[in-house]
Amino acid sequence: MAPPHVLAFPFPAQGHINPMILLCRKLASMGFIITFINTRSRHEQEFKKSTALAYRFVSIPDDCLPKHRLGNNLQMFLNAMEGMKQDLEQLVTDMASDPRRPPVTCVLFDAFIGWSQEFCHNLGIARALLWTSSAACLLLCFHLPLLKHLLPAKGRKDIIDFMPGLPSFCASHLPSTLQHEDECDPGFELRIQRFERMKGDVWVFVNSFQEMEEAPLDAARDVNPNCIAVGPLHFDDTVEETQLSISPIEDTSCLEWLDKQAPSSVVYVSFGSVATISYSDAQQIYKGLANSGHAFLWVIRLDLLQGSDEQARNEFLARIQQNEKGLIISWAPQVKVLEHESVGAFLSHCGWNSTLESLSAGVPILCLPCFAEQVFNTAWVVDTLKVGVRIKKAMEAGIHASHVEDMVRFVMGRDHCSGDELRRRAKELRHAAKRNVQPNGSSHANLVNFAKALKLHCD
Numbered sequence: 001m002a003p004p005h006v007l008a009f010p011f012p013a014q015g016h017i018n019p020m021i022l023l024c025r026k027l028a029s030m031g032f033i034i035t036f037i038n039t040r041s042r043h044e045q046e047f048k049k050s051t052a053l054a055y056r057f058v059s060i061p062d063d064c065l066p067k068h069r070l071g072n073n074l075q076m077f078l079n080a081m082e083g084m085k086q087d088l089e090q091l092v093t094d095m096a097s098d099p100r101r102p103p104v105t106c107v108l109f110d111a112f113i114g115w116s117q118e119f120c121h122n123l124g125i126a127r128a129l130l131w132t133s134s135a136a137c138l139l140l141c142f143h144l145p146l147l148k149h150l151l152p153a154k155g156r157k158d159i160i161d162f163m164p165g166l167p168s169f170c171a172s173h174l175p176s177t178l179q180h181e182d183e184c185d186p187g188f189e190l191r192i193q194r195f196e197r198m199k200g201d202v203w204v205f206v207n208s209f210q211e212m213e214e215a216p217l218d219a220a221r222d223v224n225p226n227c228i229a230v231g232p233l234h235f236d237d238t239v240e241e242t243q244l245s246i247s248p249i250e251d252t253s254c255l256e257w258l259d260k261q262a263p264s265s266v267v268y269v270s271f272g273s274v275a276t277i278s279y280s281d282a283q284q285i286y287k288g289l290a291n292s293g294h295a296f297l298w299v300i301r302l303d304l305l306q307g308s309d310e311q312a313r314n315e316f317l318a319r320i321q322q323n324e325k326g327l328i329i330s331w332a333p334q335v336k337v338l339e340h341e342s343v344g345a346f347l348s349h350c351g352w353n354s355t356l357e358s359l360s361a362g363v364p365i366l367c368l369p370c371f372a373e374q375v376f377n378t379a380w381v382v383d384t385l386k387v388g389v390r391i392k393k394a395m396e397a398g399i400h401a402s403h404v405e406d407m408v409r410f411v412m413g414r415d416h417c418s419g420d421e422l423r424r425r426a427k428e429l430r431h432a433a434k435r436n437v438q439p440n441g442s443s444h445a446n447l448v449n450f451a452k453a454l455k456l457h458c459d
């Protein structure tokens with residue numbers, strides 16, 4: 001009998017593509033055939049293409065997508081993605097008559113994409129979803145109507161203590177991506193409908209693991225018993241290394257630089273693939289890092305700094321380059337960097353992938369959230385897991401260098417009441433992360449159950 005054939009359709013942003021690729025790698029290692037849908041413009045960029053037989057990259061036109069940065073325009077991107085529906089449908093139909101591959105058994109969609117249910121229903125194929133953020137955030141989506149009276153929540157001080165599976169938290173921590181402008185915003189109703197389609201018994205993969213989010217994962221399963229933790233996806237000794245990866249070109253020279261540093265002595269700084277920071281905040285961060293006396297490795301993407309012209313940017317970068325304790329690069333092999341023994345802390349925007357990668361490496365986090373669900377993730381890291389600290393940002397004044405310096409010293413510190421405690425708890429999570437992806441671990445077992453269910457579906 002032909003193995004199940006999974007068609008993976010990610011949301012086209014790095015923080016969504018990475019976990020989708022990693023999930024596909026795991027499914028391929030379990031005997032699945034994978035076709036990975038890439039947007040045409042990304043496909044034409046330089047990226048490492050797989051040579052493994054179980055994978056195939058196929059691109060479909062993405063002329064319908066906005067050309068500008070994703071930033072806070074999530075809904076606009078999602079609406080535009082509807083324009084890709086027809087091409088995807090055509091692709092699935094063509095594959096049904098392709099003698100070289102079995103027909104598609106299941107479409108694995110990014111959970112953001114709202115039309116997956118109708119799409120799979122029309123074609124009579126199974127549907128599975130990948131949720132790339134936390135289980136805690138998924139719960140907010142499942143129970144969004146409960147929050148309606150508190151939105152928009154920016155600046156609100158209400159304490160939310162009624163969400164199943166979540167500890168009390170402040171309304172101002174709610175993700176901006178869930179919010180509506182006013183009571184009549186049609187986008188809000190659409191969001192509720194989108195999340196309703198993730199209930200029932202559709203498979204929802206969550207890139208998390210039991211010890212990282214025990215109560216939220218249990219509560220998510222109360223809503224949908226097929227909501228399963230499969231993480232951390234990037235961290236798996238059981239999968240053979242493959243070339244299945246799409247990412248910007250990594251600057252691996254930083255690993256040699258890290259080799260020359262003392263254990264746990266370096267602060268790694270990165271704001272993921274989308275977030276931006278103001279030029280003045282960047283200057284304060286730099287001053288704080290420099291004054292702390294600790295070495296640092298900072299990813300400064302070409303589009304990271306806002307509000308600086310090219311000359312100011314170049315002067316700023318040159319100033320950092322003169323500091324012998326600092327290294328700047330434009331894209332890091334992040335997982336390898338975090339696993340490096342020289343890294344003692346991660347100053348991060350707390351995107352969910354970065355959060356998971358840091359804690360799975362046992363590295364405490366200096367949290368500097370920018371947008372989306374990053375403030376909510378920060379609350380989980382700092383208040384619930386107690387494996388990080390917040391870098392505070394004043395409304396008007398922004399970030400202050402002396403505060404950055406204090407926080408860096410605190411986390412990198414080696415006395416009982418500071419960094420050591422954070423590091424001890426982060427190391428516990430690292431061990432738990434490792435256990436979960438072993439053959440007898442819970443994340444692994446969840447995937448095996450999915451594989452069995454899909455194979456039965458094929459029979």
Ligand code: UDX
Binds near residue numbers: 330357
């Ligand atoms: C976005 C949202 O901003 C985030 O809040 C959400 O949880 C996922 O989608 P992004 O901002 O890019 O993602 O952050 P993050 O989730 O941390 O993902 C970034 C990915 O890029 C990580 O897997 C990280 O390892 C990788 N990365 C980042 C690199 O490989 N090298 C780098 O230099 C920077």
